[in-house]
Amino acid sequence: MTIAAHITSLRKRIPQEVQIIAVSKTKPIEALLEAYQAGQRAFGENKVQEMLQKQPLMPPDTAWHLIGHLQTNKVKYIVPFVSLIHSVDSFKLLAEINKEAMRIDRKVECLLQLHIASEESKFGLSFDEAHQLLRSDQFRHFTHVKVKGLMGMATFTDDIQQVRREFLQLKDYFDEIKNTYFADDVKFDTLSMGMSGDFEIAIACGSTMVRIGSLIFGERNYNH
Numbered sequence: 213m214t215i216a217a218h219i220t221s222l223r224k225r226i227p228q229e230v231q232i233i234a235v236s237k238t239k240p241i242e243a244l245l246e247a248y249q250a251g252q253r254a255f256g257e258n259k260v261q262e263m264l265q266k267q268p269l270m271p272p273d274t275a276w277h278l279i280g281h282l283q284t285n286k287v288k289y290i291v292p293f294v295s296l297i298h299s300v301d302s303f304k305l306l307a308e309i310n311k312e313a314m315r316i317d318r319k320v321e322c323l324l325q326l327h328i329a330s331e332e333s334k335f336g337l338s339f340d341e342a343h344q345l346l347r348s349d350q351f352r353h354f355t356h357v358k359v360k361g362l363m364g365m366a367t368f369t370d371d372i373q374q375v376r377r378e379f380l381q382l383k384d385y386f387d388e389i390k391n392t393y394f395a396d397d398v399k400f401d402t403l404s405m406g407m408s409g410d411f412e413i414a415i416a417c418g419s420t421m422v423r424i425g426s427l428i429f430g431e432r433n434y435n436h
């Protein structure tokens with residue numbers, strides 16, 4: 213099946229209101245262009261360097277989503293064009309995004325990445341850390357970032373019930389954070405959860421944005 217056919221079949225399986233981010237990490241520009249020609253506009257990359265290489269080669273209305281761990285010293289390179297940073301996992305990182313966005317008078321949309329998996333290795337804030345960040349005085353003075361919601365990754369496991377529990381946990385966190393800090397804010401509306409192997413569970417648990425790589429572009433040669 214072609215990339216275009218994969219996208220068409222995915223769109224049939226995913227409700228209209230759930231946004232699909234095509235995760236194009238490790239894939240050549242030809243693959244991204246093929247997806248673009250099939251109507252796909254939002255692309256996810258997990259490395260700043262790779263995003264910077266691809267961005268000038270794609271049409272200007274391509275939306276770039278940074279989904280991987282972001283180092284503070286690389287923030288300045290993506291702030292001018294990035295659509296959404298899914299992986300804000302520290303106060304320091306959010307402060308840096310705000311600083312660089314202010315410098316160029318842009319408001320950068322972000323998600324807080326919460327740690328929901330049982331694996332140690334995945335980045336993310338705990339629920340308590342997210343609360344601490346959101347209720348801090350400094351956060352209220354961040355005029356150039358817009359926190360739009362949360363992102364999380366479930367444990368890599370065949371145990372569907374565990375994946376479901378973790379996604380439901382993240383949905384609960386999302387609702388509680390929305391009610392506590394963003395009650396009147398219609399723009400706090402994004403819950404980024406679900407990948408190729410678990411997007412259907414994620415959508416059933418309330419996901420509004422899925423990050424799909426291998427189901428669109430095929431398997432990657434190495435794991436990121």
Ligand SMILES: *Cc1c(COP(=O)(O)O)cnc(C)c1O
Nearest residue numbers: 235258279407408423424425426
């Ligand atoms: C690679 C990656 C994905 C997509 O993974 P697939 O299993 O290929 O769909 C989604 N989210 C993040 C954060 C990733 O790094």
